[in-house]
Amino acid sequence: xxxxxxxxxxxxxxxxxxxxxxxxxxxxxxxxxxxxxxxxxxxxxxxxxxxxxxxxxxxxxxxxxxxxxxxxxxxxxxx
Amino acid sequence: xxxxxxxxxxxxxxxxxxxxxxxxxxxxxxxxxxxxxxxxxxxxxxxxxxxxxxxxxxxxxxxxxxxxxxxxxxxxxxxxxxxxxxxxxxxxxxxxxxxxxxxxxxxxxxxxxxxxxxxxxxxxxxxxxxxxxxxxxxxxxxxxxxxxxxxxxxxxxxxxxxxxxxxxxxxxxxxxxxxxxxxxxxxxxxxxxxxxxxxxxxxxxxxxxxxxxxxxxxxxxxxxxxxxxxxxxxxxxxxxxxxxxxxxxxxxxxxxxxxxxxxxxxxxxxxxxxxxxxxxxxxxxxxxxxxxxxxxxxxxxxxxxxxxxxxxxxxxxxxxxxxxxxxxxxxxxxxxxxxxxxxxxxxxxxxxxxxxxxxxxxxxxxxxxxxxxxxxxxxxx
Numbered sequence: 001x002x003x004x005x006x007x008x009x010x011x012x013x014x015x016x017x018x019x020x021x022x023x024x025x026x027x028x029x030x031x032x033x034x035x036x037x038x039x040x041x042x043x044x045x046x047x048x049x050x051x052x053x054x055x056x057x058x059x060x061x062x063x064x065x066x067x068x069x070x071x072x073x074x075x076x077x078x079x
Numbered sequence: 080x081x082x083x084x085x086x087x088x089x090x091x092x093x094x095x096x097x098x099x100x101x102x103x104x105x106x107x108x109x110x111x112x113x114x115x116x117x118x119x120x121x122x123x124x125x126x127x128x129x130x131x132x133x134x135x136x137x138x139x140x141x142x143x144x145x146x147x148x149x150x151x152x153x154x155x156x157x158x159x160x161x162x163x164x165x166x167x168x169x170x171x172x173x174x175x176x177x178x179x180x181x182x183x184x185x186x187x188x189x190x191x192x193x194x195x196x197x198x199x200x201x202x203x204x205x206x207x208x209x210x211x212x213x214x215x216x217x218x219x220x221x222x223x224x225x226x227x228x229x230x231x232x233x234x235x236x237x238x239x240x241x242x243x244x245x246x247x248x249x250x251x252x253x254x255x256x257x258x259x260x261x262x263x264x265x266x267x268x269x270x271x272x273x274x275x276x277x278x279x280x281x282x283x284x285x286x287x288x289x290x291x292x293x294x295x296x297x298x299x300x301x302x303x304x305x306x307x308x309x310x311x312x313x314x315x316x317x318x319x320x321x322x323x324x325x326x327x328x329x330x331x332x333x334x335x336x337x338x339x340x341x342x343x344x345x346x347x348x349x350x351x352x353x354x355x356x357x358x359x360x361x362x363x364x365x366x367x368x369x370x371x372x373x374x375x376x377x378x379x380x381x382x383x384x385x386x387x388x389x390x391x392x393x394x395x396x397x398x399x400x401x402x403x404x405x406x407x408x409x410x411x412x413x414x415x416x417x418x419x420x421x422x423x424x425x426x427x428x429x430x431x432x433x434x435x436x437x438x439x440x441x442x443x444x445x446x447x448x449x450x451x452x453x454x455x456x457x458x459x460x
Contacts, residue, residue, distance in 0.1 A: 007132070007135075007136050009138045010133070010136045010140075011136050011139045011143065012140075013265075014136070014137065014140035014142050015143050015144060015147075017146075018140070018144055019366065020146070025373075026303070027113075027320065027371070027372070028302065028303040028304040028320070031304040031319050032147075032151050032304070034146075034147050034150055034151060035147075038143070038147075060284070071289060
């Protein structure tokens with residue numbers, strides 16, 4: 001469930017790539033409402049995933065910094 | 080030591096390492112280790128292989144594509160269209176019958192184009208075509224009533240068709256030179272039910288069901304976007320690709336998607352509007368750049384316009400080694416220019432390209448052809 005967004009991105013990117021190839025042979029594919037909806041969902045999914053990855057990276061950095069400062073306080077005194 | 084049993088005390092000593100400062104995180108880490116390696120007290124968690132997860136994604140993507148196919152191409156979406164005379168924006172209605180519309184154009188065409196309902200800032204172009212009745216203008220092309228026909232020609236009181244089959248090196252095409260006495264002879268028909276868009280059927284069947292003398296496949300409008308007006312009925316008014324408009328005065332005009340104003344086309348009582356394209360001539364001059372990515376040699380179907388009442392159909396066989404490779408769009412454009420057409424328009428090609436004359440398919444469609452959604456046809460009035 002945690003990686004659902006990533007899987008949605010994989011699925012929609014595969015669909016988009018296939019439709020891109022199909023559009024080379026039948027230029028009306030990009031004009032279909034189905035494609036527009038799919039592209040919209042894909043963009044939203046990528047946006048959400050990107051925000052999540054960025055926030056998670058920030059949180060991880062903060063935790064690492066906190067841990068480093070705590071252990072420095074504890075062990076720095078003993079030395 | 081336990082004084083009663085003599086055993087040493089086994090109370091676990093508290094760990095005095097750094098992990099004690101973060102008991103919650105440490106236990107969480109332990110769970111993670113246990114789950115991965117199956118050690119510790121945590122129950123080992125089943126993990127799917129990444130490849131199986133990707134396979135599931137692939138399966139779902141395939142299902143979405145199947146749904147796309149079904150929604151857009153598989154499931155029929157029938158449309159009955161709307162007679163243009165019923166549209167509220169239609170100005171100065173004269174007649175829904177093309178023959179009446181033509182005579183109306185002959186007697187008072189200016190009234191239509193300068194009527195009060197037409198926006199003053201964007202007036203419709205005035206007709207510049209010769210309005211002499213076609214039956215008089217092409218009198219030598221028509222009979223007085225008898226029908227004369229051979230394998231490659233047809234001549235009657237309303238229609239004159241001559242088909243040339245041309246065979247060159249790796250190129251075979253069929254060129255039909257057409258004269259008609261009335262615009263009503265130039266019609267379209269949809270598969271199975273002539274006035275309902277959405278079905279599919281071989282072009283020869285559609286032609287035979289509608290009594291066509293000559294027919295070619297149309298623009299496959301059901302599967303493609305763009306405007307659709309057939310026999311004076313509006314089926315779709317969206318702009319998408321290049322469009323070919325056949326006006327009630329018998330003239331033809333081509334438009335790119337950004338030039339096409341459907342409200343004007345509707346107001347001008349267009350008899351037919353086809354999409355697909357691209358347009359092949361630019362003010363009667365050949366083109367080298369087209370609104371299409373499919374410029375390589377292919378089977379082609381195209382329609383050309385000389386003057387009102389005089390048209391031509393072209394079907395080029397292709398993708399067949401040692402028989403015919405087909406034509407590029409550049410070759411097609413040059414072909415119509417050399418024939419003297421002022422307007423030419425490419426229709427659906429590939430497996431769809433088919434010409435039917437007197438009930439028989441006369442070309443050799445690639446891969447046996449395929450079911451089409453619509454045809455252009457010449458019929459007796």
